[in-house]
Each structure stands twice: as C-alpha cells, then as structure tokens.
Amino acid sequence: MFCNQCEQTAGGKACTVKGVCGKTPEADLLQDLLIYNLAGLSEAYLLAQPKGYDASDVDFFIMEGMFATLTNVNFDPERIKAYLEETSALTEKIENTYQVKSSFDKIPAASMDELINLAKEYEIDPKFKEVWGEDIFSLKLCVLYGLKGIAAYAYHAHKLGVWDQEVYRKFKQLLVDVYKEKGDLEAWVKRALEVGELNLKVMELLDKANTQAFGHPVPTKVPLGTKAGKAILVSGHDLEDLYELLRQTEGRGIYIYTHGEMLPAHGYPELKKFPHLYGNYGTAWQNQQKEFVNFPGPIVMTTNCLMPPKEEYKDRVFTLGPVGFSGITHIKGKNFSAVIEKALSMPGFTEDNPGKEVMVGFARNAVLSVADKVIELVKAGKIKHFFLVGGCDGAKPGRNYYTRFVEIVPQDAVILTLACGKYRFYDKDLGDIEGIPRLLDIGQCNDAYSAIQIALALSQAFGVGVNELPLSLVVSWYEQKAVAILLTLLYLGIKNIFLGPSLPAFLSENVVSFLAENYNIRLISEPEKDLSLMLKA
Ligand code: FSO
Ligand code: SF4
Known part of the structure; x- marks a missing residue:
C-alpha cells in the first residue's frame, strides 16, 4: 500500500x-x-x-x-x-x-x-x-x-x-x-x-x-456537561443526518449530544429548536477511543473522523453514508430505529453533571451583523488584529502550539476559529472587547466559506486587499478537506499563511519552494516567534 x-x-x-x-x-x-x-x-x-x-x-x-x-x-x-x-x-x-x-x-x-x-x-x-x-x-x-x-x-x-x-x-x-x-x-x-x-x-x-x-447560525451557548436521561451521541459533519435523528427522537425521552465537528450544529435555528438537542460531549476526534467508552448510549458517525472502535463500545457505534468499519452496524437510508432502540435499552446518564458552556454560532451572518461595531472598534484602535486560528486537530503533541498561541495573543486582538482544531482552546474564557467576544467560533471546516466572506467584507470596509488587513492565518491541517481549503486560499491569492503542524508529505521540495516564493506560506515554529512576526507584518 x-x-x-x-x-x-x-x-x-x-x-x-x-x-x-x-x-x-x-x-x-x-x-x-x-x-x-x-x-x-x-x-x-x-x-x-x-x-x-x-x-x-x-x-x-x-x-x-x-x-x-x-x-x-x-x-x-x-x-x-x-x-x-x-x-x-x-x-x-x-x-x-x-x-x-x-x-x-x-x-x-x-x-x-x-x-x-x-x-x-x-x-x-x-x-x-x-x-x-x-x-x-x-x-x-x-x-x-x-x-x-x-x-x-x-x-x-x-x-x-x-x-x-x-x-x-x-x-x-x-x-x-x-x-x-x-x-x-x-x-x-x-x-x-x-x-x-x-x-x-x-x-x-x-x-x-x-x-x-436550517437558517443562519446564531450565537448560542452549548453545555459541555451531561443531563440525567437516555442519550445518543452524533459525530461528523452532516447536519441533515442530525436533523433526521432529532425528528425521529422527538418525544422519545432521549437527549441528543453532539461530538467533534457536530458542535456548531447547536447554532442553527432549525436544529436548536429541538429541546432534546442538549449539549456537546467529548472533544476532538483523536480522543474518541477514550471518550466513547464512557458514553452511556449509541454513537452515530455521520462522516469522519472515525477511529477503529474499541471492543468496549463497538456494539453501539452506527455508521451512515460513506462511513464504514467491518463489524459495525451501517444504517442505510434515514431510518434511525435501530439507534433509538439501542438508546432506550441502555442506561443513559443517571444524574445531572453540569459542566462549562461554550459559545458557537458566529458564522458570517452573525459576525457581519455587528460589522459596523467591529469596524468602529478597529478605527478607534481597540481591536488591533484578527487571527484565524483554525483547521483540523490531530494526535501529534506539536499541536499544543495552537493552545499556546491563543493564550499569548494580545488582549486587543480577536480570534476567529473553525473546524475541530478549536478543541485545543474552545473552552477558554477570552472575554470580550466592548461586547464583541474575543473568541468567535465560525463553525465546521466547511464554514471556511464564512471565514472568507468575513475577510472579504473587512477588506471592502477598509478599502484594502485581504493580504493588507491586520489579519493572520494560523492554519492546522489533517486530512483532505483541509487540502481543498488550502487550495481555495491560494486561488484567492491569500498569502502569509502559517501552516502546521507539519508540511504535507505529498509536496515535493520544488512545490514547497514554489508555495513559499509565491504565497509566503511557512511552517509554524514557536508560538512566540510566529506571533511577533505576524504582529510586525
Ligand atoms: Fe476535523 Fe476530521 Fe472537519 Fe476533518 S473531524 S479532521 S478537516 O474530518 O473535517 O475538521
Ligand atoms: Fe491513513 Fe493518513 Fe496513513 Fe493514509 S496517510 S493510511 S489516511 S494515516
């Protein structure tokens, strides 16, 4: 192979x-x-x-x-x-x-x-x-x-x-x-x-x-704790699958929890209207083998990232659409009755266990609705820089870079984030700048479209190109959707991306040099060093 x-x-x-x-x-x-x-x-x-x-x-x-x-x-x-x-x-x-x-x-x-x-x-x-x-x-x-x-x-x-x-x-x-x-x-x-x-x-x-x-996402608080009751966990990116499951579980006494890239689903009006869409369980995909063991209900994988399921929970994982694993039940079509039966046969959570809350729902509509305020704050020097710290998470220890980076970003900067890489810092309370939260979760990886629209709107408002904005892109990549997004950023002529945690193995030396010369793409180094370069630019 x-x-x-x-x-x-x-x-x-x-x-x-x-x-x-x-x-x-x-x-x-x-x-x-x-x-x-x-x-x-x-x-x-x-x-x-x-x-x-x-x-x-x-x-x-x-x-x-x-x-x-x-x-x-x-x-x-x-x-x-x-x-x-x-x-x-x-x-x-x-x-x-x-x-x-x-x-x-x-x-x-x-x-x-x-x-x-x-x-x-x-x-x-x-x-x-x-x-x-x-x-x-x-x-x-x-x-x-x-x-x-x-x-x-x-x-x-x-x-x-x-x-x-x-x-x-x-x-x-x-x-x-x-x-x-x-x-x-x-x-x-x-x-x-x-x-x-x-x-x-x-x-x-x-x-x-x-x-x-499902409507435009709106800022929404999502509980990270659990609630007593039967439970189903839904992971992956497919909102339609989640919607179907919510519809079919209405009035069945089951709480639905999101996992991984499904977290931003809580911000969509047509999904959040279901009162049994409760909260988010677990963190990024690479922690699932530890976290799924303790989930007292079935787990539905609508897309990536599935890791080989452990024996302890293998019998309660269900796959949908393109997802598959030998010995795991695959649901064809939209009938979730097997998942619902499984949930009803399992204990669920026996007591309430309140946890922290995080905010989601800052996609383009929500951010652009406060664009005037943001522009005013930039002009008044109260917001000096924007950072897009996003992309995919993964298991490598080098990914701590992103946590550290967010920790040292100056107080007069706003951080936009998206995709599962945000789990490195999503529950940090970074406060706000005159009512604008300093950490804005735009959504899943595919919501990079929203991030691009926000950047284009800012560049229009300030009458400069995206590359001239006080905006730095700190991108983490893992799989092929990230490759597509990176190519989109290049197509748009966006330069100076800090990419990590490593460069793609499929890029030859000459292609890497071409990217560095024409787009000034560089590999992340130390958070402090990179941050000072970004702030100087
Ligand atoms: Fe993450 Fe996996 Fe969304 Fe990817 S869950 S790693 S880039 O599949 O698609 O961000
Ligand atoms: Fe799996 Fe990635 Fe290795 Fe391909 S390169 S086999 S996707 S770990």
Missing part, C-alpha cells in the same frame, strides 16, 4: 505497511482501485453528456464514493467492494446506452482476493515519479486530495438538494486528468488552483444548502 494523504502519515512520508489511522493495506488498495474506477465512470459520463446524458444521482454516487476514501471514513473492504461493483455497473450502462467508450480499463466482477491483487496495478504510488517526474506527481496528488475534500462538501450539499452540474463536470474532468494527462508543471499548478476555485464554489453551495435548510 501507499498512502500519504493525511498529516499523520507514517514517518512524515507515507503509510506503506498499515495506515497510522488504522486502515488496512487491503482497504487502501481497494480505495485506490475505486478512485480509478470512478475516474473511468467520470470519463464515460463526460463522453455521454453531449449526447444528452445528465444524471445527478450518478454525480452524487461519485461524490459519495470519493468521500469514502478520505482519512478516517471507510475502513471496510466489503463496502468499498460494493462501491466498486456499482461503479462498474454504472459505467457499463452509460457506455451501452450512449455508445461511448471510456479509455479506462474495465474492473471486472471478482472475488475480494482477486480485486486486491488487481488493485496493485492501479495504485498511484512513487513508481509514477519516474513517468511523471517528482513535481508533477506531487501536484497530481494535490489535485486528487483536493478533489476528495470537494467531494465531501458536495456530498453534504447534494443531500440537501443543492448541486451544480458545471461544478460536477469540472470535477469529473479533473479526476480524469489525474490519470490521463501528463502535462507540464504550469498546467498542473493551474489545475491545483482550479481545484481551489471549484472548492470555493462547492463551499458556497454547502453554505447555501445548510442555511436554506
């Missing part, structure tokens, strides 16, 4: 024996074969399109299939095999109906062992460095991983009825190009930026889908 798509990759280079995330070589090989097969399906689709073919359900299937290959999503070879078989069947159907022929090899129906053997031929691994050159290999991986991130966001938006055929067309073309186009460096840099542009569009679609369905 060869996988270097996430930040925790083995030795900072690649997982080649077993995934640090727990992915087996078999699952990894099948995932790579699935991507190849999805690229074949994409090509057949693109060839049939001028003949009138248009099938948004197939686009949705492609998004879900790609999503299944992200870090910490699907570890189950049987489920990946099923995606593979459906991909082949869809390709054949398009080819026969529209008399087109994809140039990708056909992946035959075969046993698990045969498929795993076959997959070795289709893996994108370092052998291609000789064929493509090291830098093109690196940029192709950038494009592929960015596309995976886009697929996740497009999947959520599509479930809520929002998609764009042109976005899907470009997505499929870029996926085909990864396998079929050699191109030169310039062409691949251009493609990487196109991925960033496409991701911006998809994040906009998702923002529209979420706010249309």
Whole structure:
C-alpha cells in the first residue's frame, strides 16, 4: 500500500505497511482501485453528456464514493467492494446506452482476493515519479486530495438538494486528468488552483444548502456537561443526518449530544429548536477511543473522523453514508430505529453533571451583523488584529502550539476559529472587547466559506486587499478537506499563511519552494516567534 494523504502519515512520508489511522493495506488498495474506477465512470459520463446524458444521482454516487476514501471514513473492504461493483455497473450502462467508450480499463466482477491483487496495478504510488517526474506527481496528488475534500462538501450539499452540474463536470474532468494527462508543471499548478476555485464554489453551495435548510447560525451557548436521561451521541459533519435523528427522537425521552465537528450544529435555528438537542460531549476526534467508552448510549458517525472502535463500545457505534468499519452496524437510508432502540435499552446518564458552556454560532451572518461595531472598534484602535486560528486537530503533541498561541495573543486582538482544531482552546474564557467576544467560533471546516466572506467584507470596509488587513492565518491541517481549503486560499491569492503542524508529505521540495516564493506560506515554529512576526507584518 501507499498512502500519504493525511498529516499523520507514517514517518512524515507515507503509510506503506498499515495506515497510522488504522486502515488496512487491503482497504487502501481497494480505495485506490475505486478512485480509478470512478475516474473511468467520470470519463464515460463526460463522453455521454453531449449526447444528452445528465444524471445527478450518478454525480452524487461519485461524490459519495470519493468521500469514502478520505482519512478516517471507510475502513471496510466489503463496502468499498460494493462501491466498486456499482461503479462498474454504472459505467457499463452509460457506455451501452450512449455508445461511448471510456479509455479506462474495465474492473471486472471478482472475488475480494482477486480485486486486491488487481488493485496493485492501479495504485498511484512513487513508481509514477519516474513517468511523471517528482513535481508533477506531487501536484497530481494535490489535485486528487483536493478533489476528495470537494467531494465531501458536495456530498453534504447534494443531500440537501443543492448541486451544480458545471461544478460536477469540472470535477469529473479533473479526476480524469489525474490519470490521463501528463502535462507540464504550469498546467498542473493551474489545475491545483482550479481545484481551489471549484472548492470555493462547492463551499458556497454547502453554505447555501445548510442555511436554506436550517437558517443562519446564531450565537448560542452549548453545555459541555451531561443531563440525567437516555442519550445518543452524533459525530461528523452532516447536519441533515442530525436533523433526521432529532425528528425521529422527538418525544422519545432521549437527549441528543453532539461530538467533534457536530458542535456548531447547536447554532442553527432549525436544529436548536429541538429541546432534546442538549449539549456537546467529548472533544476532538483523536480522543474518541477514550471518550466513547464512557458514553452511556449509541454513537452515530455521520462522516469522519472515525477511529477503529474499541471492543468496549463497538456494539453501539452506527455508521451512515460513506462511513464504514467491518463489524459495525451501517444504517442505510434515514431510518434511525435501530439507534433509538439501542438508546432506550441502555442506561443513559443517571444524574445531572453540569459542566462549562461554550459559545458557537458566529458564522458570517452573525459576525457581519455587528460589522459596523467591529469596524468602529478597529478605527478607534481597540481591536488591533484578527487571527484565524483554525483547521483540523490531530494526535501529534506539536499541536499544543495552537493552545499556546491563543493564550499569548494580545488582549486587543480577536480570534476567529473553525473546524475541530478549536478543541485545543474552545473552552477558554477570552472575554470580550466592548461586547464583541474575543473568541468567535465560525463553525465546521466547511464554514471556511464564512471565514472568507468575513475577510472579504473587512477588506471592502477598509478599502484594502485581504493580504493588507491586520489579519493572520494560523492554519492546522489533517486530512483532505483541509487540502481543498488550502487550495481555495491560494486561488484567492491569500498569502502569509502559517501552516502546521507539519508540511504535507505529498509536496515535493520544488512545490514547497514554489508555495513559499509565491504565497509566503511557512511552517509554524514557536508560538512566540510566529506571533511577533505576524504582529510586525
Ligand atoms: Fe476535523 Fe476530521 Fe472537519 Fe476533518 S473531524 S479532521 S478537516 O474530518 O473535517 O475538521
Ligand atoms: Fe496513513 Fe493518513 Fe493514509 Fe491513513 S489516511 S493510511 S494515516 S496517510
């Protein structure tokens, strides 16, 4: 196996024996074969399109299939095999109906062992460095991983009825190009930026889908303690899944707790209206094996980040959509009765255990509604700097950087945060500046769209470019959605990003130099040193 798509990759280079995330070589090989097969399906689709073919359900299937290959999503070879078989069947159907022929090899129906053997031929691994050159290999991986991130966001938006055929067309073309186009460096840099542009569009679609369905987030206090009663824990990013679960548990005497990236859900009016959406349990994804053990109810994983479940709680984990793990119950469709039965059969929390509270809900609408006040405070010198400290969390000790960084930020600065990286400091009381909280939680990783809108609004208000604003970006990355967001920031021409805790292993030396020269991206060092650089800039 060869996988270097996430930040925790083995030795900072690649997982080649077993995934640090727990992915087996078999699952990894099948995932790579699935991507190849999805690229074949994409090509057949693109060839049939001028003949009138248009099938948004197939686009949705492609998004879900790609999503299944992200870090910490699907570890189950049987489920990946099923995606593979459906991909082949869809390709054949398009080819026969529209008399087109994809140039990708056909992946035959075969046993698990045969498929795993076959997959070795289709893996994108370092052998291609000789064929493509090291830098093109690196940029192709950038494009592929960015596309995976886009697929996740497009999947959520599509479930809520929002998609764009042109976005899907470009997505499929870029996926085909990864396998079929050699191109030169310039062409691949251009493609990487196109991925960033496409991701911006998809994040906009998702923002529209979420706010249309659930309203604009409003500042909301979320309890971190627990309440006596039956309980269900929901993790991941999919708001629609949470909504369905809330609907189906209404009046059943069960409290719903969010976990990980589901925390910002509490700010959405159409979700918070359910009185049994109680609070948030646990912290960032990498602590789940410790924290899930003590949760006295079922746990629903709507998306990443799933870690291999421990025996102690394995029987009460349920997966949805693209998520999968051998031996874990997968819920097809929207029927949560198995989860509800499990919750009712378990003790739940036996007593109230009040804890701290945190604030969520500072997405673009809430922040921009106080924009005049913020601008006034900046002009009066009461707010001197903005920091966006966000991104994904992970298990490495180097990630303490982000906690320390937030601790030493000067009192006249406001910190915007998003995604699961905020768990490093989300419960710190940083006070306010004349009523504007100093710590504003914009939301999940996909709400980077909101952060971008806030930055653009500030740059308009002050009549300067985003790079000239007193705004510093301190970004932590972990998996492929972060790759897509980073490419979006580059597409927007945003410079001076401090990236950590390490640089992506899939970037070649030349690509790293290119990023440093053109975008002044740098690796985080010491919080004190970086902060003084940011304040001087
Ligand atoms: Fe985190 Fe996981 Fe949201 Fe990621 S829970 S790490 S970038 O899946 O998507 O921030
Ligand atoms: Fe390794 Fe990350 Fe790939 Fe898992 S997803 S196999 S940890 S590089």
